[in-house]
Amino acid sequence: MSMQAALPVALIPGNSIIHRINPITKIVWVVGYIVLAFATQNIIILGVMAVFAFMLAPIAGITRPLLKGMLILVPIGSSLIALQIIAPAVEKPWTPAWELGGFVIYTDGLYYGLVLLGRIVASLIIALVMVMTTHPSDLFTSLAKLKMPYILNFMSSMTLQLIPVFQREFGIIMSAQKSRGMKGSGFAAVLPSFVPVFVGAIERVQQLAISLESRGFGSDGHKTSYRQVRARPLDWIIGVLGFVVLIGLSVISILKGLWNISALITFPGPFVAGLFFVCAAVFVGFLVLIAVFSFKK
C-alpha cells in the first residue's frame, strides 16, 4: 500500500542529468565535499558549496523532498548557533554583545558556529542529492566495484529494504494490541509489541536464509553482476573536475591554516543578540511541538 512512502530519504525516480551521472562520480563528489568541508574554516567556501549543492536540486527535480530531508537541520542548526553564542568554543577573552543580569552572550562563537553549520549543511545537501538521484542497486553495484565486501553490501541493501517492511509490521502489531483493549501509552505500552516484531523478524530471516542459500548465496566462486553501470566520458570529466577542484581547495585551505577569515568579519552586537533569540525560540518551539505530538499519540 503506502509502503514506499515510509522512508523519508529515498530515491526520487527521474531521468535528469543528475540522475544519469555514474554513482562512482557522485561518490567522488560527496567524499570530496566532506573532505573540503572539514579542511576549511572559510565560511565563504562553505556557503558556496551549500548553495551549489542546493542548485542541483531543481535540475534533478527533487527540491521539495530535499527541503523535507533538510528539516532535520532546524533543531540541529538552531541549537548549535544558540549554544555557540552563549558558550563560544574559542579561547577567552570573549567580547560581550549583550547582557542582562548575569546572563551574557558573546559575538566570538558565532563565526565558529556558522562554520560548523556550514559543514553540516553542505555535506548533508550533497549526500541527500546523491541518495535521492541514485538507484540503490546502482549504488551498491558501484560500491562492489570499489571492492566493498559483498556481504556488507548485501546487508546494507537488505536493511534499506526491510525498514519499511518492519514499519508496516509494527503498525499491524500495534493495531492488534489496541484491538485487545491494550491500555496505557508511551514506551510501556509499546514494549509488548516488540515480542511479535522480534519473533516475526527471526522467522523472516530464517526463511530468507534458506531461500538465499537455495539460490547459491554464499558460494565463494566468481560472481557476476546483472546491473551494468556504465561510465561515459562525461562521468569521467565531472568526476575528475570535482576531484581536482575539491581536493585542490582542501590542500590550499590546509596550507593557509584552514583559511579562517573571522578576523575580516565582525558581527554587530544587536545582530548577535537577535539571532540568539530567534534560534533559541525555534529550538524550544521544536521541542514543544515534539512533546505535544508524542503526548497526543
Next chain:
Amino acid sequence: MPDPIIRFENVTFSYAGTDEPALHDISLEIMPGEYVAILGLNGAGKTTLGLCVNGVVPTMLAGDLEGSVTVGGLDVADYPVREMAKLVGMVFDNPEFQMSQMSAEEEVALGLENAGTPYEDMKRIIPETLKLVGLEGFESRSPLGLSGGQQQRLAIAAVLAMHPKVLIMDEPTSNLDPIGKQEVFDMAAKLNRENGMTVIVIEHEVEVMARYADRVIVLDHGRIIMNGTPQEIFGRAEELATLGLRVPEAAAIAAILSARGLWKGPVPITTEPAVEAITELLGAKNG
C-alpha cells in the same frame, strides 16, 4: 523406464535436540516429469520431506539422518545446498519472506550472479524466465509492491532461472487470494506439462491437487501411509478421515452414496466426472 530423479532409501531423520523422528523409514521414488502432491496434518513431516530433497536437511538444519536421499544421482548429504540449487528449486508459503532485492529482475538475477553466469547469458535468461511465469513488463518493479500471486510467481522465477529439474512448493498459496492461487497452480501445471519439470507440492487443498497431481503421497507421524494415484487415494475417504484428512467434495458425495449401496462406478475426484456420473445415475433411475 528412466531412472527416478529422486530416491529416498530408508530415510529416518530426527532434528537435533528431539527424540521423535520427523521422518520414519521413508522409501520413495519419483520419476522425472511427475507431479506429486504431499498431504498430511501439520507436523506429519511434509516440510521436512521437501527440505531433504534440496539438502537443507541435513546440511543447514542439523539432525540425525539415516538412509540416503539422492537427486539426479547425487547424494544430498554430500553437497552444499547451493550446489543442489542447480537441480532443485524450492519455494515456501510466504513469498514476501523470499524477496531480498530492489527489483523483480534483480531478484531473478541473484542466483545467476552467485553462480557466476556471464552478463550476456543473464540478459537472455532473465526476461525468458519472467515471461515463463507471466511477469514480463514487471522487470523494474519492487518485489514488495507486487500482489501475493505475483510475488509467489517471482519467487518461483528466481529459482527457475537456475534451470532446476525439480520444483518443490511448500503450501505455495496459503497466503494468497483465489486469483493468486489460480495463477500459481496454472503456472506450475504449465511447467510440468510443457517443460517436463518434476513438481512436488505440499498442499492442504485436496480439490486443487485432485485436478493436477499424477500421484498423491499421504504422510502421518513421519511415515508414508498412502502412495498412489489421486483416484486410488481419494477413493479411501473413510481411511483419510481417521487421519483427520478430507477428500475432494466430489469424492465425498460418492462415498456417502456408496455407503448406501447407491454408487457403483469409479469414484470421481473432480467436478466434471462427478456431474457425468450423477447425470447417468439419475438418467438410469428415471429411464
Next chain:
Amino acid sequence: MAEPSTVADPSTMDRGARAIEIRGARYVYPTGNVVALGGVDLNVDHGEIIGIIGQNGSGKTTLTKLFNGLLKPTEGTVVINGVNTAERSVQQMAAHVGYVFQNPNHQLFARTVDDELQFGPRNIGVPEDEIRARVDEAIEFFGLHDVKEEHPYRVSFPIRKLVGIASIYTMRPPILIFDEPSTGQDHNTTKIINDLMRRLRDEGTTVVCVSHDMPLLADVVERVVVMKATEIIADASPREVFADKALMARTNLQAPQSTEIALQTVVGLGGPVALTPQELADDLVGRLSGSAPASSTRKR
C-alpha cells in the same frame, strides 16, 4: 453523555438497533489519495453470522477495520453496537468488537498461553474470578490443556492460531470479526473453528468472517457480502451467491465443489443448491432410492 463504560456487559450496554450500521462509508488513504473503500452501506443485525468475500484489494480488510475503529471513515458514519466509532478510541471499541487478526504472530506476546487468554478480558475490566472462569472454559473448548503453560510461540502454527482466537473469545465481545480464520489450519483445527462458529451463533454473538475459504463459509454463515473494487456488489444468502455463476466469474471466485456439481445436476430437476457434500448426497439418496426428493421443501 456519560463516561463510556469499557466493560462489555450486554445487559447494561446500550445496544443499538443493529450490531453494525454503516452509512455511505468511504475511506481514502491519507497518503496518495488511494480510495480503499468507495461509499459502502451495510446493516448487520445482532446475532447474524456473515461472511465477506472478494479478492485482495477489493476493500474487505478496510471495511472490517472500520468495525472496530482501527480506521475511521473519511466520509459517512460507522455505528457499532449503538456506538459511533468516530467518537471512540480503538481501545474503547475493544469491549464491543473483538478482532481476530489473520496472523496470530501479530497478536501474541505473553509468556504463556494462559496469560495470553487473560490479557484481553483484564484490559476491559472483567473481574478476576470471571477471567479465571472464562480462561478455563476456553482452554477446555479449544483443547489447549497440554499447552497452557507453554510460550505461545513454542506451539505449532495451527494451535497458535487457536490461541489467537481464544484470546479474543475470552473477552466475550458482542461482535466478533475473523480475518481468514482457516488459513494455515489443518482439518482438525478447522473443525474446532467450525464448532466455535456454531457456538457463537447459539450464544447470539454477531460474527463477521472474512475468508477465501468457500467451504467454511458455506458451512457456517447465513449471509455473504461480496466485494469488488472497493464496493459491495452483492449481499445475499450463500445459496444465492454461490448459485450466481456470473457473479462468481466476475469476481474470480469459486463456489464450493458440491454447489458446482449440484448446479449442473439436481438444481435443474428442482433439487437444492447444495452447499456441502452431505446436502447433495441427501438429495441424491432421496431421488435414487425412490422416495420423493427429501429436500425440496428446504430450498432457500
